[in-house]
Amino acid sequence: MIKTCIEILIFTVSISAQSLIEQIGWKGADAGIIAGLIITLFCGLGFLLGFYLKSQAKLKADQKELDSNLFNHYCEKTEINDVEIARLLELLKNEMSIQPHIIFQSITLFERCIDTEVKRLSGSGLTQEQIDQEDSLLSSIRKKLGYSYLPLEHPLVSTRNLEIGLRLSVFGKDNQIPVIHKARVVHNSEFFFRIQYDSDSEEFSRFEQGQSLKLGFSRQNDGVYGIPVTVLRMEDLSSVDLCHSLDLRRNQLRQYVRVDVSLPLRFRLVKTENEENEALYLGKLLKTQMSDLSGGGLSFNYEKPMVPGDLISMSFQLSDSAFAGISGKVLRVSIKEGKTETFYRHHIQFINIEQRNRDKIIKYVFEKQRQASQWR
Incomplete structure (x- = not known):
């Protein structure tokens, strides 16, 4: 006005x-x-x-005052100490985040901050003792923020998310055939990770520092990954230390075709382990817009984040078909930052959906695909 x-x-x-x-x-x-x-x-x-x-x-x-209060609230909730709070604020300087408390809700933001900081520290001439101290501090912050382990349904963001024991193959930079067929992750810290293999059964030459490699592996209920990495060092013939990477190439293992949509969606939170969301949203009718849809689930944006594992009940309209009381489970939540606002993309899996309703959704999705192909 x-x-x-x-x-x-x-x-x-x-x-x-x-x-x-x-x-x-x-x-x-x-x-x-x-x-x-x-x-x-x-x-x-x-x-x-x-x-x-x-x-x-x-x-x-x-x-700014609200953001500060929210940041302090999450600090108390996660029980991070004063030293860790100061370090977390330094990490946030590596990213131009509008709202600092978002680092407690976005593993993507956290991993970007960590990666930038580790690269800075690695080039600052620290002693091994100082590196170990920094690694211990950053690992403690990661653990308290809940980013030490990602559930299988949540895509990996960084090689720092690789589980110990994960089996993978190693390729040369331009090779289609593995140079190491069977390897596994045996160590993963903030500064590097280590893979180990049987040198007697693998035929390859010694890796050189700075050499470019590619890792390939599949992850249950998630997808197939290809990750370009760089050799940090190789101290023996049965293991190699690798630099971390945020460049994760992922092909999702998707059972159903998905299409982008923009449709009204109403939902209710029916079960959650999060006390704040329980007090704010449990049982209340909430409105938003559906972002995409498949026979297996959908996604939508909302101004406040739910928590993976939350159960919701949804209602929406597809052409002449109305759907009410469709149960869904929050698989993962990703943050989307705009210039003036932040919202959260919720990825939902249908649970206990009747087959006739799933068939209607699949029919709608294929019709949308057919219409889209006509305009290409």
Whole structure:
């Protein structure tokens, strides 16, 4: 409203004095009156502009205070100590995050911050003892924020998420055939991870520091991964230390075809282990827009995050078919940051859905695919 008024005044002032006088019928008016009118317009413009800037400053101050309170709340909830809080604030400087408390909710943001910090520390000439201390501190923060282990239904974000014991194959940079067929992760820290293999059964030459490799593996209920990595060091013929990477190439193991949609969706939170969400949302009817849909589930954006494992009940309309009371489980939640707001993408799996309802959804999805192909 205020911005609109300012735009109107700017337009009005931009009209020449002579044109303005002709429009209001004051042709021949005293120069003092004209000057007074122009000064009044400028004063009004200055007042509204000042009021607008002041209100914006207050909004920013209020938002900053809210963000600070939320950050402190999560610090208390996760029981991180003062040293860890200070380190976490330093990590956040590596990313231009609008709201610092989001690092407690977004593993993607956390991994980006960690990766940038580790690269900085690795090039700062630290002693091995200092590196070990930093690794211990960062690992403690990771554990308290709940990022030490990712459930199988949540895609990996970084090689720091690789489980100990994970079996994988190693390829040369441009090779389609593995140079190491069977290897497994035996160590994973913030600064590097180590894979081990049977050197007697594998035919390959020694890896060199800085050499580019690719790792390939599949993860149950998730997908097939290909990850370009760089050799950090190789101290014996049965293991190699690798630098961490955020460049994870993933092909999802998807049973059902998925299409992008934008449809109204209503849902209720029916079960959660999160006390805050239970108090705020349990049983309440919430409204949003569906983002995509398949025979196995859907996704939607919402301003507040649910928690993986939460159970919801959904209602939506597809063409002539109405769906009500469709049960779903939150598989994972990813954060989406805009210029002025943050929202959360919720990935939902249908549970105990009747086959006739699933068939209707699959039919709708294929029809959407057919329509989309006609426009290509």
